[in-house]
Amino acid sequence: MKYALILLALVSNLAIADQCQSDKLSIHKNFAMGRYNQCQQLAPDSYRLTLKPENLPINPSPWYALKLVSSQSQDIELELLVEHGKPRYLPKISLDKQHWQPVDYQIDGQSMHIKLTLPEGTLWLAGQEILDNDDYQQWQKQWQEKGLALIQLGQSVQGKPIEGLVSYADSRDWLVFIGRQHPPEITGAMAMDHFVDEVLGASTEAAQLRKRFNLLLVPNMNPDGVYAGNWRHNVGGVDLNRDWFSREQPEVQAVHQYLQKIVASGGKIRFAMDFHSTHHDVFYTMPTDYGLTPPDLVDNWLAKLAEVIKPYPVNIKPGHNKDRGVFKQYIADTYGVHAVTYEVGDNTDRQDIADVARAAARQLIPMLSALP
Ligand SMILES: [Zn+2]
Structure with a gap:
């Protein structure tokens, strides 16, 4: 029983690290090419996504793709923090995962900062168009x-x-x-x-x-x-x-x-x-x-x-x-x-x-x- 509880605690910890979820917004990677490694809510409208390579050593090309599901229109700030590399792929957004448009960003060392106005519903953000x-x-x-x-x-x-x-x-x-x-x-x-x-x-x-x-x-x-x-x-x-x-x-x-x-x-x-x-x-x-x-x-x-x-x-x-x-x-x-x-x-x-x-x-x- 004790072990089961520890296991449960570990699993739920992983879940917290894996995605950010609130009444207003959830951030997912549960789709083909979906990728970030951790999500952390820094402030009510601010999130940090950590990007990690699959293994090391690697020629660093930090890929990311995420799905933002929002219950209302809202402004948020995202930080994409790269471990073992620097940002490479410039952010693009899509409402249907087919048509993409670039969004503004700022690169500061290993981080890329993006401000988004989310519509109610689903928005995809990725480093390139998704071809899965x-x-x-x-x-x-x-x-x-x-x-x-x-x-x-x-x-x-x-x-x-x-x-x-x-x-x-x-x-x-x-x-x-x-x-x-x-x-x-x-x-x-x-x-x-x-x-x-x-x-x-x-x-x-x-x-x-x-x-x-x-x-x-x-x-x-x-x-x-x-x-x-x-x-x-x-x-x-x-x-x-x-x-x-x-x-x-x-x-x-x-x-x-x-x-x-x-x-x-x-x-x-x-x-x-x-x-x-x-x-x-x-x-x-x-x-x-x-x-x-x-x-x-x-x-x-x-x-x-x-x-x-x-x-x-x-x-x-x-x-x-x-x-x-x-x-x-x-x-x-x-x-x-x-x-x-x-x-x-x-x-x-x-x-x-x-x-x-x-x-x-x-x-x-x-x-x-x-x-x-
Ligand atoms: Zn190549």
């Missing part, structure tokens, strides 16, 4: 209806399917596009969406590409991390984009095994790309003289892209690092072909993300089709 596992299910369904095959490549740590969409060609050559290794990197996910739209689109060039190449698309590499609102890792506590050589995590193993099967049955990986977000737009490429086939494919592509989107900048950072375990390096070293890390700025204008990704695809498609 359900959104990927819908996205995949839409492409399935247009003839792509949905395949299960494997399972995440928590048993969620790692799914791929495949467009089959009468050929042994494959192109590979993956996304969302890092859960909060929404702008990269947006770029992938627009890019894929062009690749799977109705243009003659896209149709030719799909005749020439099989396509594997894995838009959501880290469904556990996405659901949990993780800052960066999978729920195994690992940065998936550092795991491509050691391959300890099932999400990475799933894709690797599929690619190995392709090669074992006489197929060839010809090009790959993964989509991410960082502080600014940049393409991380493999160096021209790295010995990949053909050497100048990416240089030519990005030069063309720069030409057509001028004066919008195309930042290119060639590099290689055998030890880091990133996808781009894994593709280059394992399959001898170019791979690009397509990074989109966290705060890049959403229309620019679409325009650049579509232009990037339109320039790349004929170049790939022309490969010997």
Whole structure:
């Protein structure tokens, strides 16, 4: 009995730390990507939300998403206090979790301060637009209806399917596009969406590409991390984009095994790309003289892209690092072909993300089709 009481006390303490609840307002994270670690009411209209990483060490990208349920219209002040990092994602609000608008904020060291006028009812606040596992299910369904095959490549740590969409060609050559290794990197996910739209689109060039190449698309590499609102890792506590050589995590193993099967049955990986977000737009490429086939494919592509989107900048950072375990390096070293890390700025204008990704695809498609 005594132990039961202690347990009850512990559980209720956790509940208090987990959410703030009063007659006027309750703050929740009980939805996909919902995330903060503690909520503390500092004054009648003032709340502190503490953000903590899933584990350490981590490349700090403090994600947050919360639901505010208010019984009346009211003004409140929120402090988002980051442990082990500094604020990165700028606050946005939504009434329906679909349409988002930025709100004012102040950053002071490890804290971000936000003043909100809450309507009666529900308001969501998050670091970026929310794109969760359900959104990927819908996205995949839409492409399935247009003839792509949905395949299960494997399972995440928590048993969620790692799914791929495949467009089959009468050929042994494959192109590979993956996304969302890092859960909060929404702008990269947006770029992938627009890019894929062009690749799977109705243009003659896209149709030719799909005749020439099989396509594997894995838009959501880290469904556990996405659901949990993780800052960066999978729920195994690992940065998936550092795991491509050691391959300890099932999400990475799933894709690797599929690619190995392709090669074992006489197929060839010809090009790959993964989509991410960082502080600014940049393409991380493999160096021209790295010995990949053909050497100048990416240089030519990005030069063309720069030409057509001028004066919008195309930042290119060639590099290689055998030890880091990133996808781009894994593709280059394992399959001898170019791979690009397509990074989109966290705060890049959403229309620019679409325009650049579509232009990037339109320039790349004929170049790939022309490969010997
Ligand atoms: Zn990333």
